[in-house]
Amino acid sequence: MLDLLWNGLVNIAQWxxxxxxxxxxxxxxIGGSLPGVTIxxxxxxxxxxxxxxxxLAGLAAMTGVYVGGSTxxxxxxxxxxxxxxxxxxxxxxxxxxxARNGEPGRAIWLGVWASVWGGLLGALFLVFLTGPLAxxxxxxxxxxxxxxxxxxxxxxxxxxxxxxLKGLISTAIGLLITVVGHDPIGSVPxxxxxxxxxxxxxxxLPVLIGIFAFAQIMTDLEKLxxxxxxxxxxxxxxxxxxxxxxxxxxxIFKQPFLLAWSTIVGLIIGILPAIGGSASxxxxxxxxxxxxxxxxxxxxxxxxxxxxxxxxxxxxxxxSLMTIMAFGIPGDAVTAVMLGAMTIxxxxxxxxxxxxxxxxxxxxxxxxxxAHPCMLLICIVLMPLMLRxxxxxxxxxxxxVLVLCVVGAYALNNTMQSVYVLLMFGVVGYVLVKLGxxxxxxxxxLILGDQIEINLVRAIMTDANPWLFLTRPISGLLLLAxxxxxxxxxxxxxxxxxxxAEEEPDF
Amino acid sequence: MSTGRDGIAGLIxxxxxxxxxxxxxxxxxxxxxxxxxxxxxxxxLSLMAAASALLVLQDLMKRRPxxxxxxxxxxxxxxxxxxxxxxIVGAYVVLLPLVGFRVATVLFVGALxxxxxxxxxARQWGVLAxxxxxxxxxxYFVFERYLLVLLPRGAWTGF
Numbered sequence: 001m002l003d004l005l006w007n008g009l010v011n012i013a014q015w016x017x018x019x020x021x022x023x024x025x026x027x028x029x030i031g032g033s034l035p036g037v038t039i040x041x042x043x044x045x046x047x048x049x050x051x052x053x054x055x056l057a058g059l060a061a062m063t064g065v066y067v068g069g070s071t072x073x074x075x076x077x078x079x080x081x082x083x084x085x086x087x088x089x090x091x092x093x094x095x096x097x098x099a100r101n102g103e104p105g106r107a108i109w110l111g112v113w114a115s116v117w118g119g120l121l122g123a124l125f126l127v128f129l130t131g132p133l134a135x136x137x138x139x140x141x142x143x144x145x146x147x148x149x150x151x152x153x154x155x156x157x158x159x160x161x162x163x164x165l166k167g168l169i170s171t172a173i174g175l176l177i178t179v180v181g182h183d184p185i186g187s188v189p190x191x192x193x194x195x196x197x198x199x200x201x202x203x204x205l206p207v208l209i210g211i212f213a214f215a216q217i218m219t220d221l222e223k224l225x226x227x228x229x230x231x232x233x234x235x236x237x238x239x240x241x242x243x244x245x246x247x248x249x250x251x252i253f254k255q256p257f258l259l260a261w262s263t264i265v266g267l268i269i270g271i272l273p274a275i276g277g278s279a280s281x282x283x284x285x286x287x288x289x290x291x292x293x294x295x296x297x298x299x300x301x302x303x304x305x306x307x308x309x310x311x312x313x314x315x316x317x318x319x320s321l322m323t324i325m326a327f328g329i330p331g332d333a334v335t336a337v338m339l340g341a342m343t344i345x346x347x348x349x350x351x352x353x354x355x356x357x358x359x360x361x362x363x364x365x366x367x368x369x370x371a372h373p374c375m376l377l378i379c380i381v382l383m384p385l386m387l388r389x390x391x392x393x394x395x396x397x398x399x400x401v402l403v404l405c406v407v408g409a410y411a412l413n414n415t416m417q418s419v420y421v422l423l424m425f426g427v428v429g430y431v432l433v434k435l436g437x438x439x440x441x442x443x444x445x446l447i448l449g450d451q452i453e454i455n456l457v458r459a460i461m462t463d464a465n466p467w468l469f470l471t472r473p474i475s476g477l478l479l480l481a482x483x484x485x486x487x488x489x490x491x492x493x494x495x496x497x498x499x500x501a502e503e504e505p506d507f
Numbered sequence: 508m509s510t511g512r513d514g515i516a517g518l519i520x521x522x523x524x525x526x527x528x529x530x531x532x533x534x535x536x537x538x539x540x541x542x543x544x545x546x547x548x549x550x551x552l553s554l555m556a557a558a559s560a561l562l563v564l565q566d567l568m569k570r571r572p573x574x575x576x577x578x579x580x581x582x583x584x585x586x587x588x589x590x591x592x593x594x595i596v597g598a599y600v601v602l603l604p605l606v607g608f609r610v611a612t613v614l615f616v617g618a619l620x621x622x623x624x625x626x627x628x629a630r631q632w633g634v635l636a637x638x639x640x641x642x643x644x645x646x647y648f649v650f651e652r653y654l655l656v657l658l659p660r661g662a663w664t665g666f
Contacts (some may be wrong), residue, residue, distance in 0.1 A: 052654030165562045166513075169520060172555035176527070179551060181542035190544055191527060197578040214596075221583040221592050226621060399616040400642050402596060406603070409647060411656045416604050423600050427593065435516045453547045456619035474540055 006361030012370055014273040021367050024064025026219040031354045033084045033386055039069030040333040041216060045401055047123055048408035055345035056360050060367035062338050068370035070313045071485025074111035075386055079140050086278035087313040090285035094305030101301050105240030107243045109248045110303050111310040112379050118311025121263040122318030126364050133326035135353035136218045142459035143469050147478035149448045152329055154482035164489045170437045174445020177202055184454055205340045206422040214426030215433045216396050224394055252307055258288055259311050266312030270319020284312030290356045324354055336447050514566035520558035528552040595619050605662030612643035
């Protein structure tokens, strides 16, 4: 295994891979530091550039974006008090107060170094645990796969902030989109209404780009020219105070438990499908506060808060990569785009991915590891530029991002049809967001839809007994966990409603 | 009891799922496969119909305050800008196959920038034009020349 990893590192160190990795990391850091531009959006912007590259170079660039974006978000947190990307949300709680107290340099570099160490610790798990997880997944039959996918969707639908019902409907919409077109077994056209346009089904990436990018950009545009939106206390343009990198690192390593536990929290959240970095950042922050000897200092510029949030959101990347490489399920929207890019290049993700494509698998590990020193170098050299980049106007960003979305959709198969799908689902995504439907379950449904159907039909074709889904131990356990996650979500929702009712006096 | 936003959304989704559910039952079955092509969509649509019906019910049961107290604190949303932005993107998508990527992109980037933040001085107009031209030229150069990704040609312009 270590031989393969070494080969992967040597491979990625070649210019043809190192350059896309470096460029991806740079774009990720910049994208992450721009408030309103998420890592998903940045990876969508980078996607069309990867079509012309070889698969590993494209995936290296995307891995770079993911790592860079997870760190870049902290700059806006510390200087503007708003997260550059959702995955850095908890960094704001202590990063901004610390910067306001006259230590913006310490706040930013504590975050950068915690990201590096959290990410590299996460790499250890990524390298050594993905293989065993894939080996477990190899034992799965169609029953277990079906149940695993059901569990993934139940968890995501249940974890949505708005309502379980909306999460379930969103999942069903995602699954429904995959049903349109020819059925995977007998090629019978379904719900095409005789139209040539949707005869072949909806292409995955234009739907994903449309739903995510448009929903986000248009929601950002709503706030443009709003006086409230502009009344943000900003430290952009502030010069960083003199500080020592050694001191910052000592400050991190003085608390090895905090670093390790935040990394593990980020990793676990990353492994769970489609939950994302924001949850890991907040959860690690919460854990750090609970375990801290000085919890009262949290929220006032406490270094522990920054370390926990940043170490966990970078470790979260490694967890997401593990899920996609071992099970073929995206850990979040960024890995969903990566999954789409792999499909374009004819690479099948899943438990056989590592054994069938060792060069690419170990190349991804190596790209993930090397992205961290790249990110550090970019931060050291380009920090003055990044301190200014947070002030780029949305009026400039939005058109450029939308052009790249259109190119990304068009270049898939050089037809305008994908662009029409992009626009159509852009409107759908925006309307769903305005109606309060979460997008994460929809995306997961969209990604897993085909696989769920294939595994369901395959299981029934192998043995028509439907009880096998429950009586096969792993499949039964997974379905039980899915049911438990739905029950838990209902209970949490009910408790939340009761609390609200208690807090609100009935006039 | 009155229907709110969730109720209307639930009703629309319920109607869509029921129509498609009927369609899924009409799909032909295959002799070699024990379950037909409509089997899986029927499961998904039944789930969607049930959840939509529950959403309508939940919305009907919801207590609605006479006047939302916190409404004044919510940031003002500029929906006009969103409609304009969607219209400009729509025009861009229509223009792409007619005038080609380069011309359409210059027009699109320029128009959307002007709509989002209207330039007031000659210098600001100059910056807007430079960004529009720069985006079109840079993306054309990177994709067509460097990455060998073909971009749309215009039926009217020929390039």
